[in-house]
Amino acid sequence: MIIVKSQNNIPIRLTKERWMHIINRHPEMRGLQDCVLHALSSPDKIQEGDFAALLAIRAFKKLPLNGKYVIRNCRENPVCLHRV
Secondary structure (H helix, E strand, C coil): CEEEECCCCCEEEECHHHHHHHHHHCHHHCCCHHHHHHHHHCCCEEEECCCCCEEEEEECCCCHHHCCEEEEEECCCCCCCCEC
């Protein structure tokens, strides 16, 4: 398990199970775990998502498949488990 702090200094955990879920649904993200963690800890923008989630958005100059952004949802509610 990897833990990073959000911009609001809230710990966000990325478990092996969550990472497998991400790359199973988005195989283009394989090998980009550091980009996801960087987006969570230092986003360019944060937007509200569904179900009390936040969307951490980070632009990158070059990603596979000509992508430029990593968007990851997370929860910062201290009452629930902090998951990515």
